[in-house]
Amino acid sequence: MNNFSGQNIPEFLRSFKYLEYLNLSYSGFSGAVPHLGNLSRLQNLYLNDNDLMVKNDLGWVSLLSSLKHLDFSGITIGNHIDWFHPANMLPSLLTLNLAMCDIHIPATKLINFTSLNSLDLSSNGINSTIPVWLSNLTGLVHLNLRNNSFHGGIPDSIRTLNSISSIDLSWNQLSGPVPPSLGGLSSLKLLDLSVNQLSGSIPGSIGLLTRLQYLFLQYNEFSGNIPTSFGQLSNLHSLFLDGNELTGNILASLGQLSNLQTLFLDGNLLSGVVSEIHFTKLYNLTILGLSGNSLMTFNVSPHWIPPFQLKYFDASSCNIGPQFPNIQTSTALGFLYLRNSGIRDTIPEWFQNISSHLQRLDLSNNQIHGDLAQIIANNTGLEVVNLGNNRFNGSIPAHLCEQLSLKVMDLSNNNLSGVLPMCLGNLIQLEAIDLTNNTITGDIPSSLGSLSQLRSLHLHNNKFQGNIPLALHNLIGLETLDLGNNLLTCNIPSWIGKRLSKLRILNLQSNKLKGKIPTELCQINHLQHLNLANNSITGNIPHCFCNLTGMIMSDFNFTYDGYGYEENVEAYIKGIQLKYTKTTRFLISLDLSNNKIDGEIPDVLTKLISLKNLNLSRNMLSGHIPKNIGNIKSIESLDLSTNKLSGQIPPSMGSLIFLSYLNLSFNKLFGPIPVGNQFNTFNDPTIYEGNNRLCGKPLPRNCKESNLLYTHVGDGESKDSSHGLSWFYTGMVSGFVIGFIGFIGSLRFVRIWRIIYFEMLENVCRWLTISILVTLSRTKRKSF
DSSP, X not given: OOOOTTOOOOGGGGGOTTOOEEEOTTSOOEEEOOOOTTOXXXXXXXXXXXXXXXXXXXXXXXXXXXXXXXXXXXXXXXXXXXXXXXXXXXXXXXXXXXXXXXXXXXXXXXXXXXXXXXXXXXXXXXXXXXXXXXXXXXXXXXXXXXXSOOEEOOOGGGGGOTTOOEEEOOSSEEEXXXXXXXXXXXXXOEEEOOSSEEEEOOXXXXXXXXXXXXXXXXXXXXXXXXXXXXXXXXXXXXXXXXXXXXXXXXXXXXXXXXXXXXXXXXXXXXXXXEOGGGGTTOTTOOEEEOTTOTXXXXXXXXXXXXXXXXXXXXXXXXXXXXXXXXXXXXXXXXEEEOTTSOOOSBOOTTHHHHGGGOSEEEOXXXXXXXXXXXXXXXXXXXXXXXXXXXXXXXXXXXXXXXXXXXXXXXXXXXXXXXXXXXXXXXOTTOOEEEOOSSOOXXXXXXXXXXXXXXXXXXXXXXXXXXXXXXXXXXXXXXXXXXXXXXXXXXXXXXXXXXXXXXXXXXXXXXXOOEEEXXXXXXXXXXXXXXXXXXXXXXXXXXXXXXXXXXXXXXXXXXXOOOTTOXXXXXXXXXXEEEEXXXXXXXXXXXXXXXXXXXXXXXXXXXXXXXXXXXXXXXXXXXXXXXXXXXXXXXXXXEEOOSSEEEEOXXXXXXGOTTOXXXXXXXXXXXXXXXXXXXXXXXXXXXXXXXOTEEESTTSSOOTTTTTOOOOOOGGGOOOOOHHHHHHHHHHHHHXXXXXHHHHHHHHHHOHHHHHHHHHHHHHHHHHHHHHHHHHHHHHHHHHO
């Protein structure tokens, strides 16, 4: 617990030959582990948690014949160094900790350190089956093999560890059933088998572990019912069974566990009716997780008073409604999650009594109504409040501004009205605000520019008016700015591009914005979703859009998702309105539709190779579709309809294998529709409607019958029709004739030109005659 700033462990320590105890842990040493074999009386050696590594070997460890406790955790040993045999020659060794050392385990059965009572080999990525020699360590009390990619089954020989108190096999790849022999480990207090691939039923023999206090079985593939024998685990404090496929009415077998303090059953397929009878003896319960069990029904009297006082309660996605659950005795409640629980009730009056200690509150996706002021009236430590998708009405109360610890505020999809309190700028810890889909009016408060920690701002689909306040340019950490579907009337501010350089989502659609697209937007390198649709924007598409590297090399290291808040964005893609939540990071889109944008589609847009959606429809764009549009290999939805585009459909589009939605209607396109790949799946003729000179399937116009004889061209290049070629040659001949007539006419009417022209011809003829005579003379000489 000191800091020696990366110095090497001093060599003089080797001379302390009477030393019995050496602890250099957490001391900032670096370099190679020194040879300490001279310290033959050493009983305790702790070099853990330094920046050390073993360069040569560990043979000197076998010389420490008195060693009882060895901790090298966090030291880089490497799988090429033999640690096992030197340690195996220490018959008095009691504890061995080699966690996070990058070691391997040898295949052997010969064990000498049978006195070992604690072994920690966690987080080494060993990637093997559990070694058989562990069964010889019959005195082992603590075993930690966590996070090692162990595979195969749990060996039945584990039953020989008669003295074992804790076993941690979590975060591996163990499969198959749990051996019933585990029930014979009568001294076991902690068993952690979480995050594996174990399957089958949970053996009833675990109910014989009467000393068990902590049981972690979550995130496996267990199925079936919980054994009724679990009711005998009278000393159990914590039980984690979440993330399996367990069925039945589990609480019927767990309601006898009077010492149970922590119970997690989340993410199973639990069914049946839960009543107050199941909780009668759970006096000490403080943490209860039941989320994700939609088949479970709660039938609890509204007058029932629970025997426990919860600090954590999660019944999300359970059928707990329609009334609000009676948890009024839990006055120390800090975490309450009742998301999507079928509640159709008002906030009860007693809620104020339990809200004073709340840190995180999630009541979203229900039909709760009532006064927001009642929920947060007495609380000053609230960090997360999610009341989205309910029926709250009225205005946002000003005393919300007193929640100075607030980090996430989600009030989306309610019936809130009025104006936003200016005092929201006091909540300087806020990281996410979501007020989507309400009827809030007035200007966007400039005070929001004081929220320097803000990363996600959603004001979508309200009635905000006026300008986008300049003060928002202070939000330099913002990743999402969604102001779509409001009544904003201004030009798009150039400072968005200059200041908000971390933006990944910018949605300004469906307002009354005007003016040109500022080229400063091209400075937002991370931008992956730009939606300016349904405004009155004019001018051209900026050529600098090719600098939007977020649409070229998407890293998917995407937007804010903290404290249980899920980023969400609505986008019109593939002809329908879609809502993106957990998949927001895959939304790579450019939507400029329904504006007054003119000019050509810049060829540089074809460099945005990660685009999945490109919508330029309902503008005044002219010219050709870029011939290299096939370079956008990831595109799934392309809408160029209702413009003034001309020319042929580029054959390169035939290479777009992910394209599933296409609309080219109402332009001036002509020629054959490409065939092959995705074009063979576009059977709806309306996607080409309004282009009267297009031909080919799925249109009824045959290209030959339409006198459009197009020839095949390789490598995606297109040729003119024979009709076009004949006009080309006709024009070339007529041009030559007209030019020649003009030249002769000028000689007839301009005397000086005529004299110069014929003098030039006479000189040329004279030079040619002399040259021919000289050549003939030389030829005759050579022949003689």
